Amino acid sequence: MHLYGHWRSLATYRVRVALKLKAIDAKIVAIDLLSKEHLGERYHAINPQGLLPALEIDDGTVLFQSMAIIEYLDEAFPDPPLLPIDLAGRAKVRGLAQIIAADAHPLMVPRVRDYLTENIGLDSYGVKKWIDRFALPAFEAIEIFLRTQEHSGKYCYFDTPGLADIFLASHVIGAGFFGCGLDPFPRIQKIYEACVGLEAFSSSHPLSQAGAPAHI
Incomplete structure (x- = not known):
């Protein structure tokens, strides 16, 4: 593989x-x-x-x-398993993941940022405002879901890490590269801290990979 x-x-x-x-x-x-x-x-x-x-x-x-x-x-x-057994649970977890995968992340990727700077003429401040415009609403929606859903526990779905946690952690890292903090999102912050307490998450961090710089 x-x-x-x-x-x-x-x-x-x-x-x-x-x-x-x-x-x-x-x-x-x-x-x-x-x-x-x-x-x-x-x-x-x-x-x-x-x-x-x-x-x-x-x-x-x-x-x-x-x-x-x-x-x-x-x-x-x-x-x-990375998805729950029950159908409704699987749909909820996929929905949380899709907030990142479908709505937020595609608007923050390098090819979009490159287009904004090379074709639209945005400077670094403008790109940061663009990132905030799409990163923060995703956090806001997920924070509400996590606060109001009975399945929210140590992780997004009860006490086992899964698909939603993987996508949420990726968004926390990506938004963090552009200075988006988690202070307004305490539930997300708590779940992210639980995730990075696991070796699977911490050792997979972009800055822990071969060829990565010490910081961005």
């Missing part, structure tokens, strides 16, 4: 966490986002979309998009 990714890629981070929670070994293949290696022919032969991550499983099949990869891992390696 080969995981194609980059240290800074938050989507790659999610898959690293899932692999470690399930104790699955995967060879990491670094694709350099900063030098645009993901846009070259070599990587496009693996994933024509040119985005990270991609997971090549043992029979040579290549999977893409972090949500789909993690759900594959959860079905192929069901212990420990």
